[in-house]
Amino acid sequence: MTLSTANMKLIRSLKDKKFRDELGLFVVEGEKLVEEAVQSGFKIEQLYRSDEIGEAAMERISLLNSPSTALAVVRKPQETAGFRLKQGALYIALDAIRDPGNLGTILRIADWFGIDGVIASRDTVDVYNPKVVQSTMGAIFRVDFHYCNLAEVLPGAEVFGTFLSGEDIYKADLQSSGPRVIVIGNESNGISPEIGKCCTRKITIPSFAKGKGSESLNAAVATAVAVSAFKHR
Numbered sequence: 001m002t003l004s005t006a007n008m009k010l011i012r013s014l015k016d017k018k019f020r021d022e023l024g025l026f027v028v029e030g031e032k033l034v035e036e037a038v039q040s041g042f043k044i045e046q047l048y049r050s051d052e053i054g055e056a057a058m059e060r061i062s063l064l065n066s067p068s069t070a071l072a073v074v075r076k077p078q079e080t081a082g083f084r085l086k087q088g089a090l091y092i093a094l095d096a097i098r099d100p101g102n103l104g105t106i107l108r109i110a111d112w113f114g115i116d117g118v119i120a121s122r123d124t125v126d127v128y129n130p131k132v133v134q135s136t137m138g139a140i141f142r143v144d145f146h147y148c149n150l151a152e153v154l155p156g157a158e159v160f161g162t163f164l165s166g167e168d169i170y171k172a173d174l175q176s177s178g179p180r181v182i183v184i185g186n187e188s189n190g191i192s193p194e195i196g197k198c199c200t201r202k203i204t205i206p207s208f209a210k211g212k213g214s215e216s217l218n219a220a221v222a223t224a225v226a227v228s229a230f231k232h233r
Helices: 005-013 017-023 031-040 055-061 100-112 132-135 221-231
Strands: 024-027 042-047 070-075 090-094 117-120 145-147 157-167 181-185 201-205
Touching: 005 017, 005 055, 005 070, 017 024, 024 031, 024 132, 031 042, 031 070, 042 055, 042 132, 090 221, 100 117, 100 132, 100 181, 100 221, 181 221
Parallel strands: 090 117, 090 181, 117 145, 157 181, 157 201
Antiparallel strands: 024 070, 042 070
């Protein structure tokens, strides 16, 4: 595809959430990720390769520090109105996760463990942020992801909030006939008081440190440990 000045300007604008939202587009970079996007069923609006447009042009449109050999402009899927949790399903809920790397890694975790869906508060970092897209390693095209008002969606489910104090996750009964949700809180502040009220169970990942250890786990690491415990039962 020919790279025009207008297309170059459009691609560069997608670094900002404002324009991703207005245009309904996001950028995918890297041979593997672009191939994942093509095979996913997401609509590819533009596709560029460095051997077609030149390395200098690819460097100008890349949103990464190190440009790759392939870049695609992809249409965002439409958000599902009135999202509801499904009976018997296991979800991850994210309460104001702000770090792009954490969100991307959490989607990879959800993909690896076969989680039924990831739901996130609207103040969670944008899933189409270029750094998030890269860190998902393609999971963004496979994981069912929704932004929603968690306080409206969670009631009626068995909601397991991850806290520094709570029931030992390795000893707790993690089963339920209804939908189950594992809530992961903000990196600095944990689960907010509003969402804390929605938690029907408080669980904790115990520390096995000898003496004084780390105060807490990284949000993505905590997600992996918690999901593994749920899947192990």
